[in-house]
Structure formats: C-alpha cells, structure tokens
Amino acid sequence: DVAVIQSLYQKEAVKDFVTEYGQVIVDECHHISAFTFEQVMRQVKAKYIVGLTATPTRKDGHHPIIYMQCGPVRFSMSAKAMAEMNPFEHRVVPRHTDFQMPPDPAVVTIQDVYGALSNDALRNAMIAADIVRAIESGRSPLLLTGRIEH
Known part of the structure; x- marks a missing residue:
C-alpha cells in the first residue's frame, strides 16, 4: 500500500490499520518531526521501519526525532559519490x-x-x-x- 500521511491522520485520530503493517518505508523522513507525521509514526508497530531522506540533519534541531522513529542511519552516500556512479553526464x-x-x-x-x-x-x-x-x-x-x- 502507498499512503500520504494526511490520509492516515484524520479528525485528530490515526487510522487503526497503521498498526497492521510489518514494514513501513517513510520517504522524505526528515518531515517526521511534523505533528501529524509523528502522531502516525507513534502508532506504527512494524518490525521494520526504513526512513529515506537526503537531509537527515534539520536546521531546527528536530532530527533526533527521525532517529527515534526510524532508527540509526544504515547507509549514506555523498552527492559526489552518487554523481560518480551515474552512467550519464551531468550538463x-x-x-x-x-x-x-x-x-x-x-x-x-x-x-x-x-x-x-x-x-x-x-x-x-x-x-x-x-x-x-x-x-x-x-x-x-x-x-x-x-x-x-x-
């Protein structure tokens, strides 16, 4: 299933079915410290949670919430290393x-x-x-x- 966070939190309540997933992949997880996002993630009971972001450090200092909800960084790659791996020229x-x-x-x-x-x-x-x-x-x-x- 694919869901936008707003569809999982309505009328000040988290949808019950979010507790039923065994794995949750959070794209753009640097937004996880937003109120609605955090309310949903607090209800997730998944054994596996994967957070994806290019900006794990937030200027407002709320990045520890990312690690509390998604766990530690397991893989990272610099923009330079990523560019070197791409098979096409950047112009x-x-x-x-x-x-x-x-x-x-x-x-x-x-x-x-x-x-x-x-x-x-x-x-x-x-x-x-x-x-x-x-x-x-x-x-x-x-x-x-x-x-x-x-």
Whole structure:
C-alpha cells in the first residue's frame, strides 16, 4: 500500500490499520518531526521501519526525532559519490528567455515568481519546443512542474 500521511491522520485520530503493517518505508523522513507525521509514526508497530531522506540533519534541531522513529542511519552516500556512479553526464545547458520579474521584487513572494514563470507564454513555448526536439531525436525527456495548470 502507498499512503500520504494526511490520509492516515484524520479528525485528530490515526487510522487503526497503521498498526497492521510489518514494514513501513517513510520517504522524505526528515518531515517526521511534523505533528501529524509523528502522531502516525507513534502508532506504527512494524518490525521494520526504513526512513529515506537526503537531509537527515534539520536546521531546527528536530532530527533526533527521525532517529527515534526510524532508527540509526544504515547507509549514506555523498552527492559526489552518487554523481560518480551515474552512467550519464551531468550538463547544464542555459536557455535564456525574456522573462521579467514582477515590477517590485521587494513585495514579491516565491509563489508570485512561480506564477509568473508558469504564465510566461514565450517561455512555455520554448520549453515545449525543446521537449518536441528531444523526442524527435529519440530521447525520453521528463518535465517536472509543481502546478497542475502549468
């Protein structure tokens, strides 16, 4: 089964079935110190708990909760070692656009920037053309976005 934490904690109660699993894998376990996450994990009775994260040390100092809920770190790898193992080349290909920030950057939130980027028709057309070109050349591009309407 796959579940998002919000579906396991509703109406200030943890779903009963969380106690029935023998193994629980927690992706992005650095969020485990959040109230809802911690409430759910306190009810887990699994013999095996695996926590996955690229950021086990939290700036707010709450990382001991990760270890209390998931146990000690069993494996870690530096970004450099991971990059050396990858069978592909990492390249940055700058794509310059005419995108302009909204007029007064002092009052602009990051959500304003994301909104402006996703509404930039010329930039979107450039991205779409890049994807079409990649597909035509036999590649399999992956486009990630955080906005459904985008």
